[in-house]
Amino acid sequence: MKNPTLAIIVLGFAATSLSCSSASTGSGTGATNAGSGGNGVTSQAGKPSGGTSATATGGSFSPTGGTSTPGGPAGATAEGGSASGGTSSASHSSNSSTPSTGGSGAGGASSASSSGPGPGTGGSSGGSGLATGGTGRGGAPGTGGAGSGGLPINIATGPGTGGAARGGSSGAGGAGRGGATASGGAGESGGSTSSGTGGAGPAGGSTGTIAPTGTGSPGCGKTSTLTFTTVPGESGTKVGTGKGGYVTIQSGGGSRGFAIRLPDNYDNTKPYWLIFGFHWNGGNACEVDSGGSNGYWWSYFGLQRKSNNGAIFVAPDGLNAGWANSGGQDLKFVDDMVTLIENNYCVDTGNIITSGFSYGGGMSYELACARAKVFRAAVIYEGAQLSGCDGGNDPIALWQTVGVTDTTCSESMATPIRDKFVKNNGCTAQSPPQPASPPPYLNPGGHICTDYAGCSAGHPIRWCVHQSGHGPGPIDGNSDLYNSCATPPKTCSSSCPCTWTPDDVWPWLTGQTITGQTPNATK
Secondary structure (H helix, E strand, O other), X not given: OOOHHHHHHHHHOOOOOOOOOOEEEOOOEEEOOOOOOHHHOEOHHHOEOOOOOOOOOOOOOOOOOOOOOOOOOOOOOOOOOEEOOEEOOOOOOOOOOOOOOOOOOOOOOOOOOEOOOOEOOOOOOOOOOOOOOOEEOOOOOOOOOOXXXXXOOOOOOOOOOOOOOOOOOOOOOOOOOEOOOOOOOOOOOOOOOXXXXXXXXXXXXXXXXXXXXXXXXXXXXXXXXXXXXXXXXXXXXXXXXXXXXXXXXXXXXEEEEEEEEOOOOOOOOOOEEEEEEEOOOOOOHHHHHHOHHHHHHHHHHHHHHHOOOOOEEEEEOOHHHOOOOHHHHHHHHHHHHHHHHHHHOOEEEXXXXXXXXXXXHHHHHHHHHHOOOOOOEEEEEOOOOOOOOOOOOOOOEEEEEEXXXXXXXXXXXXXXXXXXXXXXXXXXXXXXXXXXXXXXXXXXXXXXXXXXOOOOXXXXXXXXXXXXXXXXXXXXXXXXXXXXXXXXXXXOEOOEOEOOHHHHHHHHHOOOOOOOOOOOEOO
16 A cells, blocks of 8 residues: 655656557556656646657567677656646656577576476477476476576567476476576475576576566467557557557446557467566556657666567556555556556566556565565666555565665665665675765766675665666766667667666566666667
8 A cells, every 4th residue: 555655756757758648448447647748748837848868779589598788778757846836757768778688597496387297398498488397287397408508588479387386386496486596496386406507697696587487378379359549648659569458447436548569470379478567657558669759769767668479568557547456456456467567467476577657666665575476576766655565575586776866765765675675685785885975977887786695596686876866767977867879860879878777677577687778778
C-alpha cells in the first residue's frame, strides 16, 4: 500500500509528448495531461516547454551469439517544480543501442520445469539457448552437462528448458532464479547442484550475471484470445512498434488497461521474456509504448530496441496517471495482467522484469517487495517508496540509479531501496563511491556504478549514481537532460554524446559482465 507522506513528492512530475496527451480509456485508465512540449516535457502550469524530440536507429540482435554494438541512446528528462496554477514535470527521453546476444552454457545447472519423476540429462550449450536439463518436479536433479560458455540467455529465440524451476519440491535443484554460479549454483528450492563449468560470471552473481530458468507459461502452444484496440493517445507516426495494441480488463472492481507488444515473429512454442515498463506521475501507457516524441529509440526506456523486439513488453496505465496503489489495487492489477498474459502467450516465467521511472520506479519497488517470487529483476530509475513495500523480505535482482542533483526523488529516498535488498540478497554492505556534486560535470567520471559483492546466486545488485537530476537518461560531462545530441539533425557521436543507461541496463539483464563504467553512447 502507498506511503501517504511520500506519494505527494511526485505530484510535480507530469509528462506528455506531442502524440500522447489527453489519453483516457475506461475507468481510471489512461491519463489526461496538461500541455505538451517536445521530448515529452510539460512545463509549469501545463505550458509547453518546447523540448526536442529524437529518433535514432540501433543495431541488430543476433540470435546465434553475436556481439553488442552500442546504438544511439538519447536524453533524459527535465526536472520540474511546482508552480502556481499547475505543476511542472519532466518526462523521459530517448535511448537505444544494439543488444548483445548468445546463450549460456548449461552452467552445470540442473532444472526442474516439468512434472514427472525422472531426471533429465543436461546437454551442452553452444552459442545460443540453454542446455536442456529438466528434472521431474520433486525428482532427482538433472546431471548437468558441460556448458561451452556464452551468455546465459538468448531472448530472440527464447531460452531452452534448462535452469531450475521457480519453487518446486526438494530435489528440484539447479540454478536458482537469477545468476547461476560458475560451478552450477544452488537450487532455489534445495536439491543437488550439477557439475559443469559453463555460464558467465563468478559465484554469487556479484557482477550482474543473471541466468534464466526457461520455464514456459500455460500459454505456450496456445493461440491467444486477446483482442487489441488502439493505444489511447497513439496516432500517425507516433505509435508503438510491433504487433499488439491496447487491452482492457476488469481488475479490482474497475476497468484497467495496458499496452502490449509481441516479439517479432512470435512463436507460441518458445518462452519469451516479459518486461513491464511503468510510467512516471502524469505519464501514460502511450508514452512508454511509443517512446513519446522520441519514438522507438526510447520505447520501454530503450529496452525494446535493445532486445531487437525480442521480448513481450507491457506498459500499464496507472489510475489518475500515477501509482498510488491505494488498498493494493495496483498490485492486484499487476497480478491480473501477469496471469492473463501467461495464459495467452508463451512467457519465460523465470524472466519477468519490472522497470519504471520516478512514480513508476516506486511501483517497481512495490513489486520487488511484494512479488519477488514472480519477478526476476527490478530496474528502478530515480525511484522511491511511493507505492508501498508490502512484504519486502525476499531477494530479487536490482539495478538502480539516482542523481546527486535530483531534488524530486533524492538520493536519501533511493538508498533505503538499495539497502533493503543488500540485506535481503545477502550482499556485503558497503559505502559505494559516487561522483561529486557538479560543477564540474565529469566525463569520464560523471557516473559510478557499483556491483555489490557476496550477493546470493541470481540476486545481483548494481547501484549507479550520476551527477544529473531527475531523469532516466543522464549524460556524463554535461547537465543536458534533453539528450540534445540525439535530436535530428544531430546524431550521437564522440563530440556530441548520448546517455549511457540502456547500454548498462541491457547487458546487466542479459548476464554479461560489465567491466568498468559504461561510457556515453557515441552512435
